Each structure stands twice: as C-alpha cells, then as structure tokens.
Amino acid sequence: MYQKGEIIVYGNTGVCKVEDIGVPAISGVDQSKRYYTLDPVFESGKIYIPIDSKAFMRSIITKEEAIDLIHRIPEIREEIIDNKNLNLLKEHYKTSLENYNCDDLIQIIKTVSVKDQMAQDKGKKLGQVDKFYMKKAEEMLYGEFSIAFNMPKDDVKAFIAKKVIHDKNLLNAIN
Missing domain, CATH: 1.20.58 (Methane Monooxygenase Hydroxylase; Chain G, domain 1)
Structure with missing residues (x-):
C-alpha cells in the first residue's frame, strides 16, 4: 500500500502524488471501498482509484x-x-x-x-x-x-x- 504524499507511477498517466487515502467525497464511488486520490504531477485533474484496483501502479525509480x-x-x-x-x-x-x-x-x-x-x-x-x-x-x-x-x-x-x-x-x- 502506498502512503499519503508518496510519488508513484500510475497507468499511462505517469507520475502522480498520492494526495489522500480514503473514501472521496464525490458521488458515484463505492462507499465501502478505500481509494487513492492521485494528483498527476505533469497533468491537471484528480484520479480516484480503489486501493485494491488491478490498475498498474508502482513506486518511481530512485x-x-x-x-x-x-x-x-x-x-x-x-x-x-x-x-x-x-x-x-x-x-x-x-x-x-x-x-x-x-x-x-x-x-x-x-x-x-x-x-x-x-x-x-x-x-x-x-x-x-x-x-x-x-x-x-x-x-x-x-x-x-x-x-x-x-x-x-x-x-x-x-x-x-x-x-x-x-x-x-x-x-x-x-x-
């Protein structure tokens, strides 16, 4: 599991900062799941992805x-x-x-x-x-x-x- 503030690579979006972990205050999300709120570093917007998602995520290289x-x-x-x-x-x-x-x-x-x-x-x-x-x-x-x-x-x-x-x-x- 990634930590709040950690920088990761997410799918084809690329480098993202884990802004928050929890249930986002937006409609349409499964309230029984926890999500990463990702902030793309080089793009605008927010990404909400369930923690247990099979989507590609990894730590950035050192x-x-x-x-x-x-x-x-x-x-x-x-x-x-x-x-x-x-x-x-x-x-x-x-x-x-x-x-x-x-x-x-x-x-x-x-x-x-x-x-x-x-x-x-x-x-x-x-x-x-x-x-x-x-x-x-x-x-x-x-x-x-x-x-x-x-x-x-x-x-x-x-x-x-x-x-x-x-x-x-x-x-x-x-x-």
Whole structure:
C-alpha cells in the first residue's frame, strides 16, 4: 500500500502524488471501498482509484536506479519492426508501454530515433505512429527521471544525453 504524499507511477498517466487515502467525497464511488486520490504531477485533474484496483501502479525509480539505467543506455538495443502493418506496430509499442518499464521506454526512444535517421537518409519522414509512441515514451521516462533527479522535466533529455556522452568519452579514455 502506498502512503499519503508518496510519488508513484500510475497507468499511462505517469507520475502522480498520492494526495489522500480514503473514501472521496464525490458521488458515484463505492462507499465501502478505500481509494487513492492521485494528483498527476505533469497533468491537471484528480484520479480516484480503489486501493485494491488491478490498475498498474508502482513506486518511481530512485536516483541511483536512474543513474544505473543511464549508464546502461548504450547496451539497450533498438528493436526495429520492419512491418508496413500499422496495427501491428501500434500493438508492439502499446505492449512495450504497458508496464511502464524504463528499459522499454528507452528502447522505444532509441528505436524510433534510429528509424527517424533511416527515413531522413532516404529523404523520407518518420511515420505518425512512430512519432506518437516516441513522444509518449519520452513523456513517461522524462517525467519519472524529473522526479528522481529533482529537476525540471524539460531538462531531462539534455541531462541524459550529456551523461551518456560523458560515459562514452570516459570509456574511450580508459581503452
């Protein structure tokens, strides 16, 4: 069970603060159940979810886990789906986003970045499905890293890039 004030990841909403636990004073809720009142950190509104819900919720990653993940980014391989069937591509991306696993989010971002470069090399543009899911993966990952590193969400992408380049340069210097 999460505690009041705790920051968690909820479904595809992303980072939320547990604002309250109990029966919310709104109509239409089962008065016999206790609910989390979630306040999305990067969106407006409130979410009321029963404590015993099967909806995806987990604690956010720690700063140490985020640093470890950044160090592992070069090892996370792209997964290029070379299929013209957009429904299969959408399903692949949806499955990768389902558990809000940061490794999977990075894989999507890296995959779509490679696909974008390949399209540009051919004088083409990246498809809308790829753009949509890359944006979604970035929103999810950067939101969580923003909390883990206590920095504005807009600064996370540059921070990650700088760390990856630093690690690469350090590795080259050692070898």
